[in-house]
Amino acid sequence: xxKQNLSYKDAGVDTEKAAAMVGDIGELRDRTETKHKLMQAFxxxxxxxxxxxxxxxxxxxxxDGVGTKIQLLMKHDMPEIAGEDLVGMNVNDVLxxxxxxxxxxxxxxxxxxxxxxxxxxxxGLTRSLAACDxxxxxxxxxxxxxxxxxxxxxxxxxxxxxxxxxxLLNPADIEPGDVVLGIPSNGVHANGFxxxxxxxxxxxxxxxxxxxxDLLAPTRVYYPEVVALQKTGIRPRGMAHITGGGIRENFxxxxxxxxxxxxxxxxxxxxxxxxxxxIQLEDAIHTFNMGIGWMIVVAPNxxxxxxxxxxxxxxxxxxxxxxxxxxxxxxx
Numbered sequence: 203x204x205k206q207n208l209s210y211k212d213a214g215v216d217t218e219k220a221a222a223m224v225g226d227i228g229e230l231r232d233r234t235e236t237k238h239k240l241m242q243a244f245x246x247x248x249x250x251x252x253x254x255x256x257x258x259x260x261x262x263x264x265x266d267g268v269g270t271k272i273q274l275l276m277k278h279d280m281p282e283i284a285g286e287d288l289v290g291m292n293v294n295d296v297l298x299x300x301x302x303x304x305x306x307x308x309x310x311x312x313x314x315x316x317x318x319x320x321x322x323x324x325x326g327l328t329r330s331l332a333a334c335d336x337x338x339x340x341x342x343x344x345x346x347x348x349x350x351x352x353x354x355x356x357x358x359x360x361x362x363x364x365x366x367x368x369x370l371l372n373p374a375d376i377e378p379g380d381v382v383l384g385i386p387s388n389g390v391h392a393n394g395f396x397x398x399x400x401x402x403x404x405x406x407x408x409x410x411x412x413x414x415x416d417l418l419a420p421t422r423v424y425y426p427e428v429v430a431l432q433k434t435g436i437r438p439r440g441m442a443h444i445t446g447g448g449i450r451e452n453f454x455x456x457x458x459x460x461x462x463x464x465x466x467x468x469x470x471x472x473x474x475x476x477x478x479x480x481i482q483l484e485d486a487i488h489t490f491n492m493g494i495g496w497m498i499v500v501a502p503n504x505x506x507x508x509x510x511x512x513x514x515x516x517x518x519x520x521x522x523x524x525x526x527x528x529x530x531x532x533x534x
Contacts, residue, residue: 230328237335249339258367264295267358271395281319283420285326287392288359290421294443296363297428300371303363308341311356334425373456376439380521381505387495389419389471393446394489417473424496434511439499444491450527461525464518468533469493
């Protein structure tokens with residue numbers, strides 16, 4: 203066998219630069235250790251977290267990415283929003299159970315460490331994590347020349363949430379006549395971008411440059427709303443994060459065969475409105491959140507208190523004994 207004068211760096215992977223970058227992002231990661239902290243020092247092979255402050259802790263986990271939105275974010279030099287999206291797509295999922303996020307792990311796959319805006323992505327990610335009291339416990343940045351394209355960043359996240367067992371929501375408690383409240387989305391969030399990109403490819407004038415910030419607005423994290431309900435002692439019957447598949451598919455996950463009669467308020471995001479107008483209404487309802495990123499089911503006698511705790515909440519409708527979920531969009 204012939205000995206080759208090649209190193210890992212010659213093959214396109216610079217472990218020394220990767221190690222240096224990990225050190226550089228230490229201050230970004232430190233901002234996430236506020237309310238919660240790791241039990242041992244950051245940087246070990248596995249992160250540890252002490253659950254002893256909870257009496258009956260239940261662990262909830264979720265994993266998600268930002269989909270093909272990452273391509274438009276990179277094209278328009280907005281990588282920080284990718285980090286915010288990654289937090290929102292994961293943290294919101296554990297919040298639906300009435301759990302609060304405590305630990306987060308990220309995975310970044312890149313072609314070359316010099317060319318990818320990893321630090322900017324992590325800046326957005328850690329700012330968003332700090333805002334919801336969640337610790338960046340670790341992660342992985344994989345430099346993979348020949349596998350990941352130069353213009354692509356692979357991005358995924360993993361979150362751990364904790365709740366006291368008696369405080370977990372049970373969707374079986376949802377009853378006909380319960381009231382459905384909605385909290386607005388920032389925009390399209392991080393879903394439906396394969397369709398968005400196709401629409402923009404077919405019609406380059408569909409989303410003018412001045413509306414790009416509205417189109418690519420970060421996924422809203424509904425941590426403040428869940429905390430506000432917990433502080434006031436309001437126990438929802440159920441909560442839903444509206445992502446890919448829209449209201450019908452996501453809301454149905456907590457209804458156990460029941461239905462709903464819903465009327466959606468006007469979606470005021472101008473870029474999103476142009477997307478809705480460009481396709482059939484049913485396709486838009488099936489793909490986008492239609493302006494509602496978070497849905498809460500409460501008993502009728504809790505509506506006033508819930509709306510007082512959540513100033514942005516609007517009444518969408520009520521639960522029916524059985525499906526379907528009917529969605530009226532009077533503004534479209």
